[in-house]
Amino acid sequence: MSRIGITTTVPVEIILAAGRIPVDLNNIFITDKDASKLVEAAEDAGYPRNICGWIKGLYSVVIESGDIDTVIAVTQGDCSNTHALMETFEMADIKTLPFAYPFDRDYDLLKLQMDKLIAALGTNWEAVASVTERLKSLRLKVAEIDRRTWQENTVSGWDNHLFQVSCSDFDGDVDAFEQRLDAFLEQNDTAAEYNENIRLGFIGVPPIFTDLYAYFEQMGARVVFNEVQRQFAMPNRVDDLVEQYRQYTYPYGVFGRIKDIQAEIEKRNLDGIIHYVQSFCFRQIEDMIFREKLDIPILTIEGDKPGRVDARTKLRIDSFLEMLK
Numbered sequence: 001m002s003r004i005g006i007t008t009t010v011p012v013e014i015i016l017a018a019g020r021i022p023v024d025l026n027n028i029f030i031t032d033k034d035a036s037k038l039v040e041a042a043e044d045a046g047y048p049r050n051i052c053g054w055i056k057g058l059y060s061v062v063i064e065s066g067d068i069d070t071v072i073a074v075t076q077g078d079c080s081n082t083h084a085l086m087e088t089f090e091m092a093d094i095k096t097l098p099f100a101y102p103f104d105r106d107y108d109l110l111k112l113q114m115d116k117l118i119a120a121l122g123t124n125w126e127a128v129a130s131v132t133e134r135l136k137s138l139r140l141k142v143a144e145i146d147r148r149t150w151q152e153n154t155v156s157g158w159d160n161h162l163f164q165v166s167c168s169d170f171d172g173d174v175d176a177f178e179q180r181l182d183a184f185l186e187q188n189d190t191a192a193e194y195n196e197n198i199r200l201g202f203i204g205v206p207p208i209f210t211d212l213y214a215y216f217e218q219m220g221a222r223v224v225f226n227e228v229q230r231q232f233a234m235p236n237r238v239d240d241l242v243e244q245y246r247q248y249t250y251p252y253g254v255f256g257r258i259k260d261i262q263a264e265i266e267k268r269n270l271d272g273i274i275h276y277v278q279s280f281c282f283r284q285i286e287d288m289i290f291r292e293k294l295d296i297p298i299l300t301i302e303g304d305k306p307g308r309v310d311a312r313t314k315l316r317i318d319s320f321l322e323m324l325k
Contacts (some may be wrong), residue, residue: 029057077101077251157223
């Protein structure tokens, strides 16, 4: 089974139905023992300094992998730099397949994109339906981890983040991922309840910082809502695969995300929101909309390259948490 890279969440059911191994390049990049070197390698190859660190990391992951010869790149609904990323892949003889989420959530246009991906990977809707059914049990187990995070208070913000974000590719091995889920849930059955003072929501793209969640908990807070990561796990239970990805909020307009966030603020009894933005990302503009529409204290923090939380950001987090107390 050959490995196929993805730049963000796409209909993974199609990749698996085609007998390919999905590889979320973001997860490979950020878990690399020396992720900063991957950013530097892209800059050495000619990527500008003032380009998102994630894009540079994705480029280097593919170039250095040696066994990823195809990448599915989301050309609408994710990063505005993806077009140029695709072109640099093509320069390196890496095949790219575009996938576009229609901004207006048009059902027919989304189905057309999925039809094209099915044809490009040489599978069919019957095989896709079989994989969709197989993944339901995994998605339900991840939803149970999320429920225990905010309702039973027995799961850390980091574990919640990790299992949800891994639903983009199921770590390339569905069966092994389910075994990890089962082992975690069994161990968590006897876990002690967290007693933090502050309950946080985390909105925006997953952070490039490697120790952010641990720092929150060190300071007496815990993330009980991971917005985008939860969307990667497909929280809405629908039988129609096209509708499942139509209800997925991240690639569409910000107001659909706000509606989802508002509902979770109340349900999860949040005290404040951390809005993470990536340096040089167009999504930073959305911060002004969140601040206008969300009636809850918000701290916006910005990350550039992978690594530990810097001292200035820690100071801002400390002040925000003190204010919430």
